[in-house]
Amino acid sequence: MADLSINMCGIKSPNPFWLASGPPSNCGEQVMRAFEMGWGGAVWKTLGKPIVNVDSRLGAVDYSGTKMMGFNNIELITDRPLDANFKEIYEVKRRYPDRAVVVSLMAESKEEWREIVQRSEDAGADGLELNFGCPHGMCERGMGSSVGQEPVVLEKITSWVMEYAQTPVLVKLTPNVTDILDPGVAAVRGGGNGISLINTVKSLIGVDLDTLFIKPTVGAESTSGGYCGPAVKPIALNMVATLARDPRITVPISGIGGISNWQDSVEYFALGATSVQVCTAVMHYGYRIVEDMIDGLNNYLDEMGMKSVNDLIGKAIPGFVEWGELDLNYDIVAKIDASKCIGCGLCYISCLDGAHQCVHTNKGQCYAYHGEPDHGFNPRIEVSAPIRHQPKNGDLAHVPFIDEKECVGCNLCMLVCPVPDCITMEEISHSKGKESWNDRVARGLV
Amino acid sequence: MTEKQELSTLLPSDRLETQFSDAKPPYTDLEAVIEANRCLNCYDAPCISACPTGIDIPIFIKKIASGNIRGSATTIFEANMLGSSTARVCPVEELCVGACVFNELNHKPIQIGFLQRYVTEKALEAEVRTGNRLFVPADVETGKKVALIGAGPASLACAAYLALEGVSPVIYEKDELPGGLNTTAVAPYKFQTDDCMKEVEWILQHGVRLHTGVKIGKDVEFRQLVQEYDAVFIGIGFGKDGRLKLPGSDGSGVWGALELIREIKNNPNFSLPVNLNSVLVIGGGNTAIDVARELAMLGIPNVNIVYRRTRSEMPGYQHELEGASKYGVRMMENVVPISIVRDGGVIRSLKVKSNQSGEVFELSCDWVVEAIGQESHAIAVSPDIAVDEMGRVIVDSGTYMTTHPNVYAGGDCINGGKEVVNAAADGREAAFAMLRSWGIKSRFIKDDGKI
Ligand SMILES: Cc1cc2nc3c(=O)[nH]c(=O)nc-3n(C[C@H](O)[C@H](O)[C@H](O)COP(=O)(O)OP(=O)(O)OC[C@H]3O[C@@H](n4cnc5c(N)ncnc54)[C@H](O)[C@@H]3O)c2cc1C
Ligand SMILES: Cc1cc2nc3c(=O)[nH]c(=O)nc-3n(C[C@H](O)[C@H](O)[C@H](O)COP(=O)(O)O)c2cc1C
Ligand code: SF4
Numbered sequence A: 001m002a003d004l005s006i007n008m009c010g011i012k013s014p015n016p017f018w019l020a021s022g023p024p025s026n027c028g029e030q031v032m033r034a035f036e037m038g039w040g041g042a043v044w045k046t047l048g049k050p051i052v053n054v055d056s057r058l059g060a061v062d063y064s065g066t067k068m069m070g071f072n073n074i075e076l077i078t079d080r081p082l083d084a085n086f087k088e089i090y091e092v093k094r095r096y097p098d099r100a101v102v103v104s105l106m107a108e109s110k111e112e113w114r115e116i117v118q119r120s121e122d123a124g125a126d127g128l129e130l131n132f133g134c135p136h137g138m139c140e141r142g143m144g145s146s147v148g149q150e151p152v153v154l155e156k157i158t159s160w161v162m163e164y165a166q167t168p169v170l171v172k173l174t175p176n177v178t179d180i181l182d183p184g185v186a187a188v189r190g191g192g193n194g195i196s197l198i199n200t201v202k203s204l205i206g207v208d209l210d211t212l213f214i215k216p217t218v219g220a221e222s223t224s225g226g227y228c229g230p231a232v233k234p235i236a237l238n239m240v241a242t243l244a245r246d247p248r249i250t251v252p253i254s255g256i257g258g259i260s261n262w263q264d265s266v267e268y269f270a271l272g273a274t275s276v277q278v279c280t281a282v283m284h285y286g287y288r289i290v291e292d293m294i295d296g297l298n299n300y301l302d303e304m305g306m307k308s309v310n311d312l313i314g315k316a317i318p319g320f321v322e323w324g325e326l327d328l329n330y331d332i333v334a335k336i337d338a339s340k341c342i343g344c345g346l347c348y349i350s351c352l353d354g355a356h357q358c359v360h361t362n363k364g365q366c367y368a369y370h371g372e373p374d375h376g377f378n379p380r381i382e383v384s385a386p387i388r389h390q391p392k393n394g395d396l397a398h399v400p401f402i403d404e405k406e407c408v409g410c411n412l413c414m415l416v417c418p419v420p421d422c423i424t425m426e427e428i429s430h431s432k433g434k435e436s437w438n439d440r441v442a443r444g445l446v
Numbered sequence B: 001m002t003e004k005q006e007l008s009t010l011l012p013s014d015r016l017e018t019q020f021s022d023a024k025p026p027y028t029d030l031e032a033v034i035e036a037n038r039c040l041n042c043y044d045a046p047c048i049s050a051c052p053t054g055i056d057i058p059i060f061i062k063k064i065a066s067g068n069i070r071g072s073a074t075t076i077f078e079a080n081m082l083g084s085s086t087a088r089v090c091p092v093e094e095l096c097v098g099a100c101v102f103n104e105l106n107h108k109p110i111q112i113g114f115l116q117r118y119v120t121e122k123a124l125e126a127e128v129r130t131g132n133r134l135f136v137p138a139d140v141e142t143g144k145k146v147a148l149i150g151a152g153p154a155s156l157a158c159a160a161y162l163a164l165e166g167v168s169p170v171i172y173e174k175d176e177l178p179g180g181l182n183t184t185a186v187a188p189y190k191f192q193t194d195d196c197m198k199e200v201e202w203i204l205q206h207g208v209r210l211h212t213g214v215k216i217g218k219d220v221e222f223r224q225l226v227q228e229y230d231a232v233f234i235g236i237g238f239g240k241d242g243r244l245k246l247p248g249s250d251g252s253g254v255w256g257a258l259e260l261i262r263e264i265k266n267n268p269n270f271s272l273p274v275n276l277n278s279v280l281v282i283g284g285g286n287t288a289i290d291v292a293r294e295l296a297m298l299g300i301p302n303v304n305i306v307y308r309r310t311r312s313e314m315p316g317y318q319h320e321l322e323g324a325s326k327y328g329v330r331m332m333e334n335v336v337p338i339s340i341v342r343d344g345g346v347i348r349s350l351k352v353k354s355n356q357s358g359e360v361f362e363l364s365c366d367w368v369v370e371a372i373g374q375e376s377h378a379i380a381v382s383p384d385i386a387v388d389e390m391g392r393v394i395v396d397s398g399t400y401m402t403t404h405p406n407v408y409a410g411g412d413c414i415n416g417g418k419e420v421v422n423a424a425a426d427g428r429e430a431a432f433a434m435l436r437s438w439g440i441k442s443r444f445i446k447d448d449g450k451i
Helices: A027-039 A080-096 A110-122 A151-164 A181-189 A230-244 A262-270 A279-284 A289-304 A348-356 A412-416 A437-442 B029-038 B045-052 B057-065 B069-079 B083-089 B102-104 B112-130 B153-164 B191-204 B222-228 B257-266 B287-295 B318-325 B420-437
Strands: A006-008 A012-013 A017-018 A041-047 A058-063 A066-073 A100-105 A127-131 A170-173 A194-197 A201-203 A224-227 A253-256 A273-278 A334-338 A422-425 B145-149 B168-173 B209-212 B231-234 B255-256 B278-282 B302-306 B331-332 B336-342 B348-356 B360-364 B367-370 B408-409
Touching: A006 A273, A006 B318, A012 A100, A012 A422, A017 A289, A027 A041, A027 A080, A027 A289, A027 B360, A041 A080, A066 A230, A066 A279, A080 A100, A080 A110, A127 A151, A151 A170, A151 A181, A151 B102, A181 A230, A181 B336, A194 A230, A201 A279, A224 A230, A224 B257, A230 A253, A230 A437, A253 A262, A273 A279, A279 A289, A334 A412, A412 A422, A422 B336, A437 B367, B029 B057, B029 B112, B045 B057, B057 B069, B069 B083, B069 B112, B069 B367, B083 B112, B083 B191, B083 B420, B145 B222, B153 B168, B153 B191, B153 B231, B153 B420, B191 B209, B191 B336, B209 B222, B222 B231, B231 B420, B257 B287, B257 B367, B278 B287, B287 B302, B287 B318, B318 B331, B336 B360, B408 B420
Parallel strands: A017 A041, A017 A273, A041 A100, A100 A127, A127 A170, A170 A194, A194 A253, A253 A273, B145 B168, B145 B231, B168 B209, B231 B408, B255 B367, B278 B302, B278 B367, B302 B331
Antiparallel strands: A006 A012, A058 A066, A066 A224, A201 A224, A334 A422, B336 B348, B348 B360
16 A cells, blocks of 8 residues: 655645535535545635626536536636635534645735635635636636736735745646746745646637527526636646746646546646646546545555655656657557457548558558659559558458558557557667757757 | 328228337437447448448438437438338348447447437438428429339339439339338338338328239239330339148148238237147248247247258348247257148147158147248239249349340349348339439439449
């Protein structure tokens, strides 16, 4: 059993899985049930001057029968009285002293920040999270992402909070910026003890085809919302990794965005996150998903021979380089395992129409035009015999074959193939050694 | 001679077949979308090649997934005007579903028949509701008339493609009900006559005329059709049950399989005797399996198929045999029937001989049903029609034209008895050949000659 406990800039929790600020952390009764299920911490639903919410407020993207592969909302911060929230925070901390309770905050004036910081800490918060990320509703009022998008304002408000806060302060960033390093560096300069990211991505989830109303519909109208769920994970991973590898970011990171299981979390840890937060997956399946997250992470760390989740943090970062550093001499080609091929033809059509016309079949018209001086003008020349797939036994006429000389190693065929390990990418060995674009520039070759 | 349009009203309600429930009940919207999303959308998919009408299956399935019900059904009907019945009667395990690449992964193949039924039913319901037809006949006067003999799947498909391009098809059917074996023979747990009438009505609404109760070769001469029409299509199917004429056959209790199935399906006055306990079905084809399963499903406790060779040699499909065995149908291999033994006129047993030991013994039974194949009846239509040694009408493989100019044929009468989908494919190809010969373009044929 590996050690899953973490210490995120002084906020301790028995495991790195926290509820993100949102509906699952809306009230004490919920957070207590979550802790009962095993969640290591919770970032309370953002507190601030009470607001009024609209109906409806949620929308989703379903993909090929998979529900909620992307999710969006136009919900604001808590719509419950502050007193009630603080009472419940106190009660949760009393009953679950070992769990991390971080209170998410959003305020306007310096005085308001002072008051809400103190009341949160009086209620027993282990830490604070500054919501500079909400992309709807609050930003029009000069809060949320309107702060997160202005590094100068973000730095100033962070430094106000730091004047009053006794507990660690996490700054939650919006992804709706050109370069995540701008708000990231500002958060560190303002004195923040840690960074949480991402909040939701500004979005419009879709249009109802019958009414032509935009979703989620409020009467006949709608507005831009915030996108999250599995679809945003790659966006969030990129931002987490970008901060993690930058020497100016000297504080720990709490990774958020599209985490549904332990595998997602491993990616976040490997790219530099110390804790991870989950919202959409809990809204979809409930708190119970944490059981597999803990169990799966544990088994994974054991298999990897890692004693603690801390051993994993940032492990993938050394491989995260600029494009100019990549090895231009590294060569791979696609290989099809004929014994696994089911003949679906998807590698053929995807390479033909979407890549480099290097997958061929024995079934008829071949559109290969390689080897022609006017590459592209004479697309109907039969592929010559030598590169045909030669099955040893049985009728393998359905198995496509790869023109390895022309394959550019893009991966597309492997990605579309429905059979595990049927198409693999194999390295072509050569004696050329590594050479990157930057190397070429340095040698004056380009 | 009667001309029929409102067919459903012809059908008596208390047919024995209505006691059968659907072996493959229709999908709900949710089931259809889940199944449609499972399809890999293969390129040049093997299921398409396995379909005799070559329906673009991945396309119709992905249109279900995207909610394009009308487009999906159109994709099906373009290739197969009998898409409604074939969705339900096709032996998909042997055709499209059997070719699905998921079989290679030992994974449940895509349920193409279920999806096809779902979407054709849904689209035709919408057509009735909205009055917005999937196919509107071309607004042209070609002046061409075609007579079609027999109102089975082959003629119906042929007539539909002709009518859509402004040709006037007239079908002559000897029976009172159209539909061919879809009406009189196809297993009632797959497809019943009321649905078959709906399909025929749908075909007729595109401008196809139907005369029932007219037997060509008897009531109207074949030569007369050839003279009056620009072309004739022969879609007469194969003929009656072949009979063994075993000693002891005379008297009650000995049936031809088609004869008995037709009673079950179409005759409102038919019922099984209450004391019927044991039936032997002679044969090894799908008709033998069908009739055995139907009797078992109707509550006959002992139904046995008696076959002269082994299970692995039988022409009937294994999946059908398995389906029948679930209802208690058993099978006896390697036995040859010799005679029917009667006690005072009532059947006591079937005397058989073992193919292996040569031993002769009696199998007690109340009824004997012979399912040994059909006999050709092409000659009855006209002696001018050339047939091969099996009695199959000889046609050109590309145009479906017989040796008689402008006389075409398709379906069971040219292949000796295959499936509805083969008849639908033949009918379509014959229609396209006729249109080509008159320089009329079918809307379904692209410039490259493909459908
Ligand atoms: C018991 C049984 C079960 C079957 N089950 C299935 C199944 O589950 N799935 C499947 O795909 N296929 C099944 N088939 C096969 C299928 O029914 C046939 O392949 C198909 O119906 C052939 O169509 P057709 O138009 O060629 O002929 P038919 O369906 O036989 O139609 C021919 C029509 O022509 C009429 N006719 C004949 N002579 C004349 C004449 N001289 N004048 C006027 N009209 C005439 C007949 O009355 C009949 O209506 C089954 C067949 C049988 C016997
Ligand atoms: C309905 C809803 C309400 C949210 N409310 C808040 C909030 O009040 N404060 C906040 O900081 N983030 C809020 N978020 C953003 C989440 O905390 C989280 O950053 C985002 O959803 C990405 O994580 P996920 O992909 O696991 O959902 C909300 C998200 C959703 C879906
Ligand atoms: S790796 Fe890319 S280029 Fe090579 S065969 Fe596959 S799809 Fe084509």
